[in-house]
Amino acid sequence: MNAILRRKQHKAELRTQILEAAREIFVRDGYESFSMRKLAQRIEYSPGSIYLHFKNKEELFESLVEESFDRLLRALNRLKNGHPQQDPAATLKKGLRAYVDFGLRNPSDYRFAFLLRRPLHRRPYKVHPAFDVLRYMVGRCVEEKHFRTVDIETTSQALWAAIHGITSLLIQRPTFPWVARRKLIDQVINNAIDGLMVRTDQEEETRAGVQHVQLSHL
Amino acid sequence: MNAILRRKQHKAELRTQILEAAREIFVRDGYESFSMRKLAQRIEYSPGSIYLHFKNKEELFESLVEESFDRLLRALNRLKNGHPQQDPAATLKKGLRAYVDFGLRNPSDYRFAFLLRRPLHRRPYKVHPAFDVLRYMVGRCVEEKHFRTVDIETTSQALWAAIHGITSLLIQRPTFPWVARRKLIDQVINNAIDGLMVRTDQEEETRAGVQHVQLSHL
DNA sequence: TCATTATACTGAACATTGTTCATTTATCAA
DNA sequence: TTGATAAATGAACAATGTTCAGTATAATGA
Incomplete structure (x- = not known):
């Protein structure tokens, strides 16, 4: 009865064990x-056993990529939800920095997610959810008039x-x-963002000043 | 006498023939x-014959990379020498655009040069000469006061x-x-460059100050 | 407890890979 | 033609991804 459940669980454990070992290698x-x-x-099994969990080498590799994507996505979401009521431009800069930092701290994840060779005609990776976070942050900057339109x-x-570069x-x-x-990294981010900020025309000088102050305590 | 020369030449031809076929595959x-x-x-030879020209698969691959690098470098140099007396900032923008265009027009070259997996502990590729061109262009912009310092x-x-991104x-x-x-592409380049251009005096000072503050506590 | 059945696992097998090397073939000077 | 030098072969080796008929293991029903 619950034996089949125990089996399923054991199988799942084995699967993640395989993934961990594979990533390490x-x-x-x-x-x-x-x-x-x-x-x-x-993992001390026969070669054939791996194929009980993954169709082939390619699919195993793909699973690692998926995993890495999820981790990156979670890191970004943590950031997005972490500072919800802050100045959006500051949050954006922080987000970009966090993206780069995640990549540098977890180079193997970043490699898997973006850099490693990708066979042609493969279903597209899910960059989209991760990209949504960025789009959302930029949107807030525009809405709240920190960016020119x-x-x-x-x-x-x-x-x-x-930042990918x-x-x-x-x-x-x-x-x-x-x-x-x-x-x-700062230069890349500043270069990319500063040109988007509202211009310091005569009439906008005040707001621009305020904004710079806000930015400065990142 | 000149037979050995003819042989050398034939061998060289064969080598490039191998490279071409390899790249295609x-x-x-x-x-x-x-x-x-x-x-x-x-190429209608036995497998062993390839090893008369390349130590192994790795070295063959490396030769392709080298080739692609050279092509990119030549493209950049053509550009640099092509418009010597123009406005340096304009030339720089053109150069960046040309870089991207080269990559997009010759994706396999760009892949070989930068994207394909690279085995560890390999002698570094010669990005430096290509990078020199960029450094030179930026230098001219600063010298001729198109960029703030x-x-x-x-x-x-x-x-x-x-632009690599x-x-x-x-x-x-x-x-x-x-x-x-x-x-x-234009947005990436403009974003990256515009922030560097000289501004009206009081603007520049504000910006410089802010940047300094930002940098100081990272 | 024992027999049945579903599942997990094995290991031998196959085709294909990179690479080596003794042997053969081609090329050219004398 | 002969002898020497270089070029090219193809058989061999170990290692690869993957499959699958068979075996062991565990769960179930009696």
Whole structure:
């Protein structure tokens, strides 16, 4: 009776155990030298057993990607819900920084989510939910007149491009002679955002001043 | 006598023939399903023959990367030398656009140069010469006072991050619902550059002050 | 307790991979 | 033609992903 339930649970546990081991091997040895047989040996099962949980190597890999996406998404949502009533532009900057930080702190997750080779004609990853968070943040900036009127969609995509650029480069090219990370990341984010802020015309000077003060205590 | 020369030449021709065929297979079938044997069959030689020209699959792959890098570099240099006496900021924008365009027009080259998986502990690719062009362009903008005084190195790296971001995303995620490409690319570039341009005097001071405060407590 | 049945797991097998190397073939100078 | 040098082969090896007929294990009903 509940034996079948116990079995299901055990199977699920085994599945996550496989995933954990697989991720470890992927990360440590690189995608190239990962092998199903190595994985089997690691979890102390026969190679065939893995195929009871995953259709093939590709699907196993895909599951890892999915996992990493979820983690990134959760990190972003935590941030979005964490500071709901703050200045939206500040929150946005914080969000962008958090995105980059997540990538740098969890490079293997970021690799899985965005960088690793992706076979053609594969169902698209779910970047969308994660992107929604960004779109929402930009939208609030426009609504509350911190940004001059801009196309929310275009702006969101452009911002994503910029922060993905710096994140992926820092991860993928660690030997490049980068300047100090924080400085570089800030410059990318400031460059990308500052041009969007309301202009300091004569009549808007006051608000602009206030806004700068707000920004400064990020 | 000159027979050995003829041989050398023939060998070189064969080498480039192999590279061409390899690139075609890589691009068409994906890295995963490329195989030395397929390549051998394609060029109508035995598998062993490839090893007369390349130590192994890795080195063959590396040669393709090198090739792609060179092409990108040449494209950038053409641009740099093409419009020497123009407004440097305009040239820079043009250069950034040209970078993105090169990537989009030659996605396989860009993939090889930047996106494809890179085995650890490999000698660093020569991004540096290509990056020099960018650094030079930014430097001219600062010299001729089109940009407010900025750290050339940091600015160059930040710009690279932004354009690499949009280039790689457009290449790697063709199914994402992007807005119009030109519009998006322009927005990324304008966002990144406009914040660097010289402003009216009092504006510049405000901005500089704010930035300093922001940076100081990170 | 024992037999039945559903499930988990194995391990041998297959085709394919990267790479090596002794052997054969082609090329050219003398 | 002969001898030497380089080019090319293809058989061999170990390792890969994946399948599947068979075996062990555990749960169920009597």
